[in-house]
Amino acid sequence: MNKIKVFLAVAFCKTVRFFAKLLGRGSSLPGALTLKLFPNILRDITPPEKIIAVTGSNGKTSTVELIAHVLKESGASLVYNKEGSNQIEGVTTMLLCDCTLSGKAKSKVALIESDERFAKYTFKYIKPTYLFITNLYRDQLTRNGHPEWVWGAINDAISEDITLVLNADDPLVTTFGKGRNALYFGADKLSFDKDVNDSVYNDGKYCPICCAPMTYDYYHYNHIGSYNCSACGFKKPETKWTITDADLKSKTLTINGKHTITLSFSSIYQCYNSLVAFAAADIAGVKPEKAVAALSGYKMQSGRIMDFTFGKAKGTLLVSKHENSVSYDQSINVVTNDQQDVAVLIIVDKISRKYHTEDTSWLWDIDFEKLNSDNVKKIYLAGSYYKDLDVRFSVTDIPKDKLVICESVESAMAKLKDEENFTYAITCFSDKGKFLEIIKKGEV
Amino acid sequence: MAIKILHLYSDFMNLYGEYGNIRLLTKTLEEKGQEVSPESKTITDKDIDFTAYDFIYCGAGTESKRTFALNHLMKFRESLKEAFDSDKVILFTGNSWEMLGKSITTAEGKVLEGLKLFDFTVKEQNARRLTGDIKAKADFPDTELIGFINKCSEVEGVSSPLFTLTMKPESFASDMEGIREKNLFGTQIVGPVLVKNPTFCEYMAELIIRNK
Numbered sequence: 074m075n076k077i078k079v080f081l082a083v084a085f086c087k088t089v090r091f092f093a094k095l096l097g098r099g100s101s102l103p104g105a106l107t108l109k110l111f112p113n114i115l116r117d118i119t120p121p122e123k124i125i126a127v128t129g130s131n132g133k134t135s136t137v138e139l140i141a142h143v144l145k146e147s148g149a150s151l152v153y154n155k156e157g158s159n160q161i162e163g164v165t166t167m168l169l170c171d172c173t174l175s176g177k178a179k180s181k182v183a184l185i186e187s188d189e190r191f192a193k194y195t196f197k198y199i200k201p202t203y204l205f206i207t208n209l210y211r212d213q214l215t216r217n218g219h220p221e222w223v224w225g226a227i228n229d230a231i232s233e234d235i236t237l238v239l240n241a242d243d244p245l246v247t248t249f250g251k252g253r254n255a256l257y258f259g260a261d262k263l264s265f266d267k268d269v270n271d272s273v274y275n276d277g278k279y280c281p282i283c284c285a286p287m288t289y290d291y292y293h294y295n296h297i298g299s300y301n302c303s304a305c306g307f308k309k310p311e312t313k314w315t316i317t318d319a320d321l322k323s324k325t326l327t328i329n330g331k332h333t334i335t336l337s338f339s340s341i342y343q344c345y346n347s348l349v350a351f352a353a354a355d356i357a358g359v360k361p362e363k364a365v366a367a368l369s370g371y372k373m374q375s376g377r378i379m380d381f382t383f384g385k386a387k388g389t390l391l392v393s394k395h396e397n398s399v400s401y402d403q404s405i406n407v408v409t410n411d412q413q414d415v416a417v418l419i420i421v422d423k424i425s426r427k428y429h430t431e432d433t434s435w436l437w438d439i440d441f442e443k444l445n446s447d448n449v450k451k452i453y454l455a456g457s458y459y460k461d462l463d464v465r466f467s468v469t470d471i472p473k474d475k476l477v478i479c480e481s482v483e484s485a486m487a488k489l490k491d492e493e494n495f496t497y498a499i500t501c502f503s504d505k506g507k508f509l510e511i512i513k514k515g516e517v
Numbered sequence: 518m519a520i521k522i523l524h525l526y527s528d529f530m531n532l533y534g535e536y537g538n539i540r541l542l543t544k545t546l547e548e549k550g551q552e553v554s555p556e557s558k559t560i561t562d563k564d565i566d567f568t569a570y571d572f573i574y575c576g577a578g579t580e581s582k583r584t585f586a587l588n589h590l591m592k593f594r595e596s597l598k599e600a601f602d603s604d605k606v607i608l609f610t611g612n613s614w615e616m617l618g619k620s621i622t623t624a625e626g627k628v629l630e631g632l633k634l635f636d637f638t639v640k641e642q643n644a645r646r647l648t649g650d651i652k653a654k655a656d657f658p659d660t661e662l663i664g665f666i667n668k669c670s671e672v673e674g675v676s677s678p679l680f681t682l683t684m685k686p687e688s689f690a691s692d693m694e695g696i697r698e699k700n701l702f703g704t705q706i707v708g709p710v711l712v713k714n715p716t717f718c719e720y721m722a723e724l725i726i727r728n729k
């Protein structure tokens with residue numbers, strides 16, 4: 074009976090997937106329909122031997138792409154959710170389509186990007202052997218509540234047979250390891266570290282265990298760094314995989330003192346993504362030399378970075394996430410680290426493509442003050458939320474004459490056409506479409 | 518004399534850009550020719566005299582941080598009550614105003630004693646986050662206000678709500694929102710509510726000046 078059920082479920086899922094692909098539909102639908110007919114199907118299949126899952130606020134998709142790349146390069150038999158459908162439906166599609174009709178996984182390793190809030194539903198059926206948790210930031214609070222709330226959701230998903238692989242530099246993430254089987258990755262003190270957290274807010278100020286004030290030996294960025302609490306002894310744990318050196322100018326990073334990777338795009342965030350990929354490769358049995366070779370010079374496909382030309386303007390699009398201040402801070406860092414004179418275009422036109430909200434509180438968590446930098450000559454603020462941007466910038470010390478307020482993307486682009494400074498366009502997935510369409514047309 | 522503003526627990530009751538309220542209010546007061554001196558007090562402060570300020574503000578925090586704030590604030594309850602009784606302008610946003618009632622029952626079932634300025638009770642749960650954009654109506658300023666609520670609690674027993682919600686997520690039990698007693702304003706709206714509602718900001722600025 075079970076065999077027939079598995080056969081039917083796998084055949085059904087593959088068939089739906091085939092037609093869904095023809096119709097240009099995503100990878101969630103086949104799994105969703107299969108789960109309707111066979112709710113417990115994931116329990117009845119034989120999954121891959123090793124299941125590596127990745128969750129956290131930022132960097133999931135990039136990290137999964139990097140891990141997949143390294144594993145594929147080293148010849149591992151791998152299945153992963155390439156399209157980033159990271160809830161149970163997408164994971165079901167991915168696993169069933171990888172099965173034989175008797176329900177046995179063809180791949181040895183499954184790599185799963187998992188939505189942090191829904192991991193508990195996915196993991197009920199498919200237990201990761203290793204669960205990587207990258208970080209916990211303020212992210213889409215309009216649906217996520219807050220980082221501690223998300224912490225609770227992930228915590229509910231962790232059973233004791235899962236080995237955790239945690240970012241030791243993020244205090245809230247580290248607490249998952251308490252009393253559990255956990256390995257850690259992190260970065261030693263780096264040349265560009267800071268002694269103080271000069272972000273708009275500091276989510277690492279108080280100990281996540283006992284709420285006493287913590288002290289940091291150094292900050293890599295935001296609340297990511299080396300912390301310790303003198304009241305309860307909570308501190309950054311020893312790391313198994315460690316960035317021992319990173320040079321953003323020469324675009325290199327060294328892991329565990331001896332494995333040096335050359336990055337095609339260097340940022341501290343990309344260093345962390347590469348470190349996670351290195352650790353995952355290690356876990357999957359890939360030799361460090363092979364991982365280094367695969368990671369060196371690799372150009373991300375899930376490009377958050379894209380060059381553009383529009384009229385006189387030349388520049389780079391930095392895709393950021395609305396409702397996620399760390400992601401914006403990351404883009405602002407790229408801008409202020411540039412040696413040349415630049416212009417910046419910030420677009421907030423639609424906050425999310427997945428759900429409706431008009432909340433712009435998150436603009437106040439972004440370190441826009443940093444754009445008050447000599448190399449930033451002009452800042453275009455554009456989109457239907459231009460007024461919200463305008464008020465936000467009005468409380469910074471950025472000189473008014475640098476600001477160009479534009480009530481629509483179109484009107485900003487009309488002005489941008491004559492921009493002579495190299496231009497960074499900063500916006501979200503939900504807004505990049507409109508921007509790129511105008512670029513493609515070459516006119517407004 | 519400068520207007521003294523106190524931003525209470527600005528370093529951790531700041532779920533979502535709450536400092537924007539203070540920045541914009543300060544700017545608004547300054548544009549009205551007032552001299553403003555904003556100040557922060559937090560958990561490590563051993564001495565707070567609430568009566569020394571013209572305006573007291575506290576923003577939203579996570580549930581654990583709120584408990585942390587409540588424990589600390591309890592030591593200064595008498596001073597806060599005195600400030601309230603003497604008509605000081607007070608604004609508590611997000612879950613911070615929930616500290617002002619009789620008790621808070623946490624999701625774990627623990628009953629925390631409140632500051633007891635008012636008689637309402639609060640009950641939290643951890644099954645479902647209640648979030649969404651809202652629109653609200655009040656009798657001061659008489660324009661419609663907008664905001665975003667991000668909570669896991671329901672409040673019962675408020676005798677004088679601040680707003681009537683004219684738009685709310687289905688998950689919210691009541692369309693009465695917040696509290697208004699004397700010059701104390703409590704609302705569940707998180708983030709920079711004064712930034713999003715210029716008329717509210719203007720109203721608060723005028724009230725603070727009048728009340729000085």
Ligand SMILES: [Zn+2]
Nearest residue numbers: 280283302305
């Ligand atoms: Zn501690």
